Amino acid sequence: MPNKISLENDYPDITKSEELYKRALGLIPSVTQTLAKGPTQYVNGASPKYLIKGKGSHVWDVDGNEYIDYNMGIGPLSLGYAYPKVDEAIKKQLESGITFSLMHPLEVEVAELIREIIPNAEAVRYSKTGADVTSAAIRLARAYTGRNKILCCGYHGWHDWYISVTARNKGIPSAVQDLTYTFNYNDIDSVKNSLDADTAAVILEPVVFHEPKDNFLHKLAELCKQNGTILIFDEMWTGFRMALGGAQEYFNITPDLATYSKAVANGMPISILTGRKEIMNLLDEDVFFYTTFGGEALSLAAVKATIETLKENNVPKYLNDMGKKLKDGYNEIASKLKMNYTKAIGYNWRSLITFDPAAADPLLQKSLVQQEMIKRGILWQGFHNMSFSHTQEDIDYTLKVYDEVLPILKNAVDNNNIKNLLRGEPVQPVFRKVDNFNVKPIKK
Structure with missing residues (x-):
């Protein structure tokens, strides 16, 4: 029988997952459309690979095994899953149509909603993925300033201007690679040493897991202002989660441009660019940024219903409160x-489990915990991505599972036999954590 949410489970039967995986090999490069969802981020051979259903905070794989999900679609x-108000809005819009030959009223209605919430949203544009709008923001910054160079900190998608700073930069002309550099979070000197008269934009995730120290974000905003450089907040994760108005509202900083996706449509594909009108007005005639599906109505209906729900229920507070119980627990x-080599860090709404390499290979530690969490009915990747559907019952059960699983890790670390306990290939590193991610230009 398929596994339920239970401490008494055996390791899940993943026969159908493995069959689909074999069919995908050689047909779909890397077998996944999203790196974080692929087999390299789970214990390959012991973990499910394909999900078929989601409801609330629970998901079911193709073999029928049930899990509490702390990935939540990698953020959206x-x-x-299947939140009633959002699904009803999608279904209602579906009866009238999806994509039209002229603009749809939802384009205006949703933009007005966003303007009420996002501090810098003097103007609003839509697209489909986060990479779309971060790239549009970069193009706008270059057009507005007449400059070329970009400084970035965080993950900003797959387009040439950004991915050139990673090891996966094949196919990107050297001329493009020479225009983007990175700086260190919470290191204001790394920004000062990199800013120059040709720096068009500084783009960063306002927070990932570490909090800004010594007024870092405010100092960064002031530096950009002094240098005539456009400040861009990539709020894919912080938007509508950290606060309804994202990191802008939380830190009381108004960037020149900001980008959003993930949380705003509860799983439907849409991304949003907001910013100062004098910059955004370049999209009228000077800067080209259009896409056939930018005004697709199902996603806009989902945005409207999602934002209304976030507001009515103060969802950011709920995510913070429930996430705190899990992180502190x-x-x-x-x-x-006395396992001082593992700790949950970060903000409550999206905390990260860390493992100290002094005890053992962090990826092996993570792999063993993941394997044992999955056995007990928790789809786990080392994060607590909280949703409004995570209940107190989910939190209580998850802490019971940690109470069982962490002693297994402790015993394995003490006896130096983590690898022997793994039932598949361990989790592999994510490229942005291991490559040359802190490359700074030399001032000339």
């Missing part, structure tokens, strides 16, 4: 076991 599901269990 701020409310949860994990740390209490690790402390009780």
Whole structure:
């Protein structure tokens, strides 16, 4: 029988997942459309590979095994799977149509909603993926300033201007690679040493897991202002989660441009660019940024319903409160076991489990915990991506699982036999954590 959410489970039967995986090999390069969803990020051979259903905070794989999900579609599901109000809005719009030959009223209605929420949203444009709007923001910054160079910090998608700073930069002309550099988060000197008269934009995720220190974000904003450089907040994760108005609202900083996706449509594909009108007005005639599906109505209907739900229920507070219980609970269990080599860090709405390499290979530690979490009915990738559908019951059960799994890790670390306990290939590194991610230009 398929596994349920239970401490008594055996390791899940993943026969159908493996069959689909074999069919994908050689047909779909890397077998996945999203790196974080692919087999390299799970214990390959012991973990499910294909999900077929989601409801609330729970998902079911193709073999029928049930899990509590703390990935939530790698971010988009701020409310949860199949959230009724959003699904009803999508279904209602579907009866009238999806994509039209002229503009749709939802384009205006949603833009007005966003303007009320996002501090810098003097103007609003839509697209489909995060990479679309971050690239549009970069083009706008270059057009507005007449400059070329970009400084970035975080992950900003697959387009040439950004991915050139990683090891996966084949196919990108050297002339493009020479225009983008990175700086270190919480290191204002790394920005000062990189800013020059040709720096068009500084783009960063306002937070990933670490908090800004020593007024870092405010100092960064002031530096950009002094240098005539456009400040861009990539709010794919912070938007509509950290606060309804994202990091802009939370930190009381108004960037020149900002980009959003993930949480705003509860799983439907849409991305949003907001910014100062004098910059955004370049999109009228000077800067080209158009796409056939930018005004697709199902996603806009989902945005409207999602934003209304986020507002009515103060969802950011809920994510923070429930995430705090989970993060603090994990740390209490690790402390009780004297496991000072693992800790939950970051903001409550999206915390990260860390593993100290001094104890053992962090990826092996993560792999063993993941394998044992999945056995007990929790789809786990080392994060707590909270949604409005995660219940107190989910939190209580998850902490019971940690209470069982962390002693397994402790025993394996003490006896130096983590690898022997793995039932498949361990988790592999994500490229942005291991490559030359802190390359700074030399001032001339």
